[in-house]
Amino acid sequence: xxxxxxxxxxxxxxxxxxxxxxxxxxxxxxxxxxxxxxxxxxxxxxxxxxxxxxxxxxxxxxxxxxxxxxxxxxxxxxxxxxxxxxxxxxxxxxxxxxxxxxxxxxxxxxxxxxxxxxx
Amino acid sequence: xxxxxxxxxxxxxxxxxxxxxxxxxxxxxxxxxxxxxxxxxxxxxxxxxxxxxxxxxxxxxxxxxxxxxxxxxxxxxxxxxxxxxxxxxxxxxxxxxxxxxxxxxxxxxx
Numbered sequence: 001x002x003x004x005x006x007x008x009x010x011x012x013x014x015x016x017x018x019x020x021x022x023x024x025x026x027x028x029x030x031x032x033x034x035x036x037x038x039x040x041x042x043x044x045x046x047x048x049x050x051x052x053x054x055x056x057x058x059x060x061x062x063x064x065x066x067x068x069x070x071x072x073x074x075x076x077x078x079x080x081x082x083x084x085x086x087x088x089x090x091x092x093x094x095x096x097x098x099x100x101x102x103x104x105x106x107x108x109x110x111x112x113x114x115x116x117x118x119x
Numbered sequence: 120x121x122x123x124x125x126x127x128x129x130x131x132x133x134x135x136x137x138x139x140x141x142x143x144x145x146x147x148x149x150x151x152x153x154x155x156x157x158x159x160x161x162x163x164x165x166x167x168x169x170x171x172x173x174x175x176x177x178x179x180x181x182x183x184x185x186x187x188x189x190x191x192x193x194x195x196x197x198x199x200x201x202x203x204x205x206x207x208x209x210x211x212x213x214x215x216x217x218x219x220x221x222x223x224x225x226x227x228x229x
Binding site for chain 2: 031033035041042043044045048050055056091095096106107108109110111112113
């Protein structure tokens with residue numbers, strides 16, 4: 001597609017439920033990032049993939065959060081046993097064409113986000 | 120870890136007035152990027168600054184990167200209602216990870 005897509009756009013979960021959020025990056029983009037944006041705040045980094053390798057997961061708030069990108073394209077962010085504090089918009093961004101190794105300042109293209117509400 | 124502070128949190132202006140938002144980092148930045156997010160939307164890339172003291176212009180928008188590469192500013196001349204939104208600065212690392220500021224919410228009264 002022309003841009004980064006995410007699904008679902010909205011997700012309501014009961015506390016304790018598991019959720020899976022999907023990101024389809026721009027075709028050919030090597031780098032993929034997940035961010036969490038709480039209401040009224042700036043996005044906060046969660047994790048980073050270069051192709052299928054998860055090179056930085058320092059932003060994941062707890063071991064309930066897990067991300068994967070098994071074939072270096074689509075990525076899934078999974079949250080187990082959701083808590084109310086997990087309520088936020090989860091943004092996915094991709095950058096850099098496949099022909100380069102990626103580097104500082106590659107423009108990141110953000111998807112529309114998934115708004116997660118945990119009741 | 121790296122922290123990026125942004126002020127002011129809110130700015131209300133009359134259409135035609137100027138607007139400035141400031142960004143400060145606790146550490147020297149590899150680069151700084153600016154994004155705009157409309158209400159209900161996602162961050163949209165505006166520009167990237169890499170060099171110390173760099174100044175870039177996009178029509179009515181002027182972006183500056185400090186000499187020490189620890190601060191930056193975005194200035195909008197003669198605001199229009201279409202400028203409404205939240206403006207974020209984000210410090211970039213060597214591989215692209217962004218640390219965002221809290222954002223400045225700009226409202227423009229016609």
